[in-house]
Amino acid sequence: MSKRFLAVLGATVLALGLTACGGEGAGGGGDTSAEKPADLTIGVAMPTQTSERWIADGNSVKQKLEAKGYKVDLQYAGDDIPTQSQQVDQMITQGADVLIIAAIDGTALSGQLQAAADAKIPVIAYDRLIRESPNVDFYVSFDNYKVGVAQATALLVGLGLQNKDGSKGTAKGPFNIELFAGSLDDNNAHFFFDGAMDTLKPFIDDKSLRVKSGQTSIEQVAILRWQQETAQKRMEDLLTSSYNDGTKVQGVLSPYDGLSRGIITALQNAGYGGSGAKMPVVTGQDAEIASVKLINDGVQHSTIFKDTRLLAEQAVIAAEAFLQEKEPQANDTKTYDNGVKVVPSNLLPVQTVYKDDIKPVLVDSGYWTAEEVASGQAKG
Numbered sequence: 001m002s003k004r005f006l007a008v009l010g011a012t013v014l015a016l017g018l019t020a021c022g023g024e025g026a027g028g029g030g031d032t033s034a035e036k037p038a039d040l041t042i043g044v045a046m047p048t049q050t051s052e053r054w055i056a057d058g059n060s061v062k063q064k065l066e067a068k069g070y071k072v073d074l075q076y077a078g079d080d081i082p083t084q085s086q087q088v089d090q091m092i093t094q095g096a097d098v099l100i101i102a103a104i105d106g107t108a109l110s111g112q113l114q115a116a117a118d119a120k121i122p123v124i125a126y127d128r129l130i131r132e133s134p135n136v137d138f139y140v141s142f143d144n145y146k147v148g149v150a151q152a153t154a155l156l157v158g159l160g161l162q163n164k165d166g167s168k169g170t171a172k173g174p175f176n177i178e179l180f181a182g183s184l185d186d187n188n189a190h191f192f193f194d195g196a197m198d199t200l201k202p203f204i205d206d207k208s209l210r211v212k213s214g215q216t217s218i219e220q221v222a223i224l225r226w227q228q229e230t231a232q233k234r235m236e237d238l239l240t241s242s243y244n245d246g247t248k249v250q251g252v253l254s255p256y257d258g259l260s261r262g263i264i265t266a267l268q269n270a271g272y273g274g275s276g277a278k279m280p281v282v283t284g285q286d287a288e289i290a291s292v293k294l295i296n297d298g299v300q301h302s303t304i305f306k307d308t309r310l311l312a313e314q315a316v317i318a319a320e321a322f323l324q325e326k327e328p329q330a331n332d333t334k335t336y337d338n339g340v341k342v343v344p345s346n347l348l349p350v351q352t353v354y355k356d357d358i359k360p361v362l363v364d365s366g367y368w369t370a371e372e373v374a375s376g377q378a379k380g
C-alpha cells in the first residue's frame with residue numbers, strides 16, 4: 001500500500017485522532033518523493049488490443065516502469081468506454097500513485113479524473129488528450145498536426161503533385177481522391193485531419209485534386225472507434241455512389257493503417273490493383289506490421305511511423321517526475337487546450353515511411369525484423 005493511498009485515507013485517520021503511518025496523510029499531500037519504487041504503483045489504462053500499436057505502447061510502458069522497480073497495473077478496455085471508466089476507478093481505489101491514460105473517448109473520464117485529483121494522483125494523458133477536465137497534469141504524444149501534414153504530403157508525393165523534398169511535382173491531375181478521418185471522440189483525429197486538409201486545400205482549390213464524393217468535412221468522413229470494417233464499408237459505399245460511372249479513385253487519405261487495410265480490401269474487391277485499375281495511393285499511420293508488408297509489396301503507399309518506444313519512455317520520465325514531486329519538462333505549452341486548460345505537453349517527432357524507408361527506419365532501428373516485414377506478422 002503506497003503512501004499516496006494512505007493519503008486518501010488520511011481524513012479517516014485524522015478523524016480517529018491517530019497518527020498516520022510514516023507521517024503521511026495529514027493534509028493529504030500524498031508526497032511520494034521518499035518512497036521506494038517497489039512501494040509505488042502506476043496505473044496504465046490503454047484503449048484496445050485490436051491495434052498493435054497499443055499493445056506495443058502498453059508493453060513498453062510496463063517494461064520500462066518495471067525495470068525501474070515500480071509496480072504496474074496495465075489494463076486494456078476493449079474500446080469500451082464504461083470498461084475504461086471502471087478500470088480507472090479501480091486503479092484509484094486500489095491506490096495508484098500515478099495514472100497514465102490513453103483514453104477511448106477523450107471526454108468520458110471527467111469523473112474519474114476528479115476522483116484522481118481528490119486523491120492527489122497525477123494524471124498523464126498518453127498519446128490522446130483527455131478533454132474537458134482540469135485534472136490532466138501532463139500530456140505525452142507526437143506532433144499530431146504534423147502527422148496530418150505528413151499523411152497529406154505522402155498522398156501528394158504518391159500522385160506526383162509534389163516531390164519528397166517539397167518541390168512541385170510534374171503531375172498535373174486532376175486526380176480523384178477520397179478522405180477518411182479517425183474517431184470524432186479522439187482529439188487526435190481532429191489534429192490529423194486539420195493538418196492534412198491544410199496541406200491538401202491549395203490542391204483542391206486549384207482543382208488538381210477532386211474529392212469526387214463531395215465529402216470533405218470531418219463529420220462526413222470520420223470512422224467511429226477507428227474500426228477497419230467501418231472504413232471498408234464506407235469505401236465500398238463511396239465506390240458505389242461516386243465511381244459507378246467508370247471513373248476511378250486515384251488517392252485515399254487514410255489516417256491509420258487499420259483503416260487503410262479496410263479501404264484496400266474494398267478497393268481490391270472492386271478490382272483495383274488487378275488488371276482493371278491501378279491501386280490508388282493509400283496513406284496510413286502507425287507502421288503496423290500488416291501494413292508495412294503491404295507497403296513492401298507495393299499495395300499500400302505509405303505510413304507514418306511513431307516510435308511507441310520513445311513515447312513510452314517519455315511517459316515514464318513524466319511519471320517519475322511526478323513521483324518525485326517535480327513537474328515534468330514540457331516542450332509545448334500552447335497547443336493542447338483541452339477545453340478547460342492548456343495541458344503542458346511533450347511532443348515527439350514523426351516520420352513518413354515509404355517502401356524505401358522500411359529497412360533504414362523500421363528494421364535497422366529494431367522496430368520490426370526483416371522476417372516480420374516479409375510475413376506481415378509480429379513475432380510478439
Ligand code: BGC
Nearest residue numbers: 051128186188226256285286
Ligand atoms: C493515435 C493513432 C492511432 C489511432 C487509432 C490515435 O489516437 O494517435 O496513432 O492510429 O489512435 O488507434
